[in-house]
Amino acid sequence: MTKLRPRLSLFGIGAFALLLLGVAPLLLTDHWLGNLGKYCCWAMAAVGIGLAWGRGGMLVMGQGVFFALGAYSMAMHLTLETAGDGVPGFMVLYDPLAPLPAFWEPFRSAAFTLLAIVLLPVIVAGLLGYALFKRRVKGAYFAILTQALAVALATLISSTIRETGGDTGLSDFKYFFGFVLDDPANRKLVYLITAALLVVCLLVVRQLYRSRFGELLVATRDAEERVRFLGYDPANVKLVAFVGAALMASIGGAMFVPIVGIITPAEIGAAASILMIAGVAFGGRASLFGPALGAMAVGWGQSSLGSTWPDGWTYIIGALFIVVILFLPNGLSSVLARFTAARRSPGEQPAAATATLQLEEAKS
Amino acid sequence: MSTTSKRLRTLVATGAFATTVALVLAGCGARVGDDTGGGKSSARSCVDTSGSTVKLGFLNSLTGGMAISEKTVSNVLHMAADEINAAGGILGKKIQYVQEDGATDWPTFAEKTEKLLTQDCVGAIFGGWTSSSRKAVKPVVEKHNGLFFYPVQYEGLEASPNIYYTGATTNQQIIPAMDFLASKGVKKLFLAGSDYVFPRTANAIIKLYAAKLGIEIVGEEYVPLDKDDWTTQVAKIKAAKPDFIFNTINGSSNVGFIKAYYDAGLTAATTPIISVSIAEEEAPAMGHEVTGHYASWNYFQSLKTDTNQKFIDSWKAYPKSSGVTSDPMEAAYISLYLYKALVEAAGSFDVDAVNAAAKKNTITFAAPEGTVTLDGENHHISKPGNIGRINASNQFDIVWSSGTFIKPDPFLKGYDWFPANIRDQLVKAAG
């Protein structure tokens, strides 16, 4: 189940790309295409979580931090683009004469913004990951630390109203790198960029999984000490996966802004970070498509079931956590895998499946 | 390995090419400076009123942290819809409402607004609570030229052709509260609030007006919305020795504040609190410790009018009732009736026709708080300013009243202490 079949996975990505880039824009209304774009943003973060958690065994509960780095970089640029030469409207009240906060200034430049979206998460995750992994912080400690970071960042943003827009967030963007955002054609463009980026993320992750690094990452997850005895430094292996996950979350966050039109601290705090995990767990943490599809399914559930049955939706998402983790630790994709495997070699498969599972779970 | 990597390279190349083509094809939209660009033209309404019903959208947080406050607003909207339907509907059409959950998440408010306007094709949307939720809805209703009725007091300094505000703006709640404090001879005031846009903005305005009134601000404290522990801040309040506390705390954090205040031995007799977010709904959760403190609202359950009695009776008889009525509930109740009055004056559900009817400044509604008049320019309504004092049964005894109905003035144009340069910039920023 952890082995990818090369041809099948490539074919899968191709089909997925065709659906997202070709079929969806033809079939969906503007509203649902926008929603699909939003799910794609979460899916990018989820693909990263699949890499770090599913393959690397690091339960990253604070991906909201990196989502925020990308989202707020993008949002600051779009806010400034909308405001023109002046100071953004929300800042005026608190101090009408004060200039733009210094850290906003570079985000006037489109090139700097794009660079920040890529480099900020790499730097932050690199430093954080280096410090944590070299100290061999892992398991529950790692999970709680990352979650605490997300909570701290969300609280910080909420309380710095003039600098970041506070709890209200940043919204009301008119332009996207020179394009008028209200124009349906441009919104389609933004959607296509997002969907294409998701496909790229999947391709990158597929290539990583098939490489020696991918093998090493799984080995680190399942038996970190043995990897160390073999002469590798597990910290470096984990660092690469963690930085990769951060980068994908950041790009997802950056695209979330033009698609949804608003970013707030609630999108990056504890609840949002956990919801990202929910999708990954639901789809299948260690599989290639599981995280992305799971995140999109959870997003869709929120939009549609959350509409028709709001009270019930909370129960459903709660029950989803319980049932999936309890009975399907490898998500829905494991059902599919078991089904296809059972068809090929009935009899020995169940034992093998349990074996891999236990190996995986033995680590914490 | 080599064949697969070759195949991969081919695939990536094909993918990249296809994406580029798709992007180029799509990228023919409007750019900065093209005023003819899409936007408004796509905003044609899809509201269908050919049948015997009209669809309206109700949007409040029914899950998450704000569900604590918003659930009753949502329920009172249902009651108003049932009442209007029983009386024959709007222009003879029964209201068919679509309830959506904002889930205490502002992007969800934006998404649901777009869904209600473009997928469900509702005539108007009612609901919201926090200023953040309203600010998330605003660009969406403006883009699609929809209508949003917002029922909660807020910090003012906003106007939109697509939003009607049936709660108080600053000069109908904060300024009357300050006038009340001045009339009580308050000299030293302490500001306590939750850390988000409403308290911060309200306090910025309070500080400006306090300077004019000669009231000294002896301290200012904020605690995150989701934190209940106020003990440290209350110690600071006690040390600052103010005459009065101006409380802009929202939600459950208020309970923690009142408890810490009482614990510290600060009483309503010596240093009373005036609140703008504690109403009949919130007070019971604070028990007797809130007794004797003040609140500034437009509506109180204790107002003695016939329409109010009718409102209270029907709410108490309503199945989803919480038993008491409060200002935000009343404002939500008004919002639906105001829409009815607007549509009937316009003779149409069309947004532009409704706005044109509003412009005539003749829309009134006999609300529980008295007969309110809609200001067609800024889309707010006139309201009486009332100060209530919390009694032992967690109801409010009205101790001060503005007497007349206060005309809404969201940008504080009639107040010379509000700096003109801020106002100009804000008006400009609001578009």
Place this chain on the structure above:
Amino acid sequence: MDALISPLLNGSAQGALLLLAALGLSLTFGQMGVINMAHGEFLMIGAFTAYLVQQVIGSSDLSIPVALPVAFVVAGLFGLLLEVSIIRWMYHRPLDTLLVTVGVGLILQQAALQIFPSQGVPVEKPGWLNGQVTVFGYDWPLRQVFTILLATVCVAALSVWLKSTAFGRRIRATVQNRDLAEVTGISTRTVDRLTFFVGSGLAGIAGVAASLIGGTNSQMGTQYIIPAFLVVAAGGIGQLKGTVVAAWAVGVVLSYFAYWTTGSLAQVLAFILVIVFLQLRPQGLFTVRTRSLV
């Protein structure tokens, strides 16, 4: 003077509440390795129990002392139910207990929102907690003293229970070597169940204390869970004294920060301080010497 004393005393009380919330976690997380994210909701159950007891008894002077044991049992039973139905299947994958209990927490929150008035319910403070004692010129609210006393009693009872009773010995034996414990005839299943019962019950007691400080509503548990976990982690897994010191330190630091900066910034700074501390000393304040490579 006031600026130095009042944050120290207020912070100590804040730390005591944090300790009450973390105490149960130090058992279930520290001794059993289960990461129970629904612990905050067990705390909420304790607070609602305090309210219900008050409805039955009427007098708040009497109801709070009665509510403490009742809340312990009620929250404990919820914990037991969770252990028997879900957690028992997951001891071999502790990280996943975190996710499962997130789901349990969501369900409990929504249920509370629908069962009780959405704005929350009042829990009246007993009359004998009115007033203040003057310490170094600062009028220290009696309620804060009560929280500290309650935490002290709970810590004392727990450590006596763990150290000096037969059952405590069984728990420690199970934690140190499950197989060997079973060989000596200890029913490790019973030990697991009872440990979880006590750990969750302690959350119930914390809930009663919290109901006297803040609002009693469906959302109240969420503000305690992350700080409580940080405290347990900073104290050192399975170390009662570490949890006590860490909770007190976090409370006091939080209060000083809140006094000198703002309430929001204090939260952020305290979090970052704990994270940096764990970075420097990932094993926590106190550690058990083990042969483990980690």
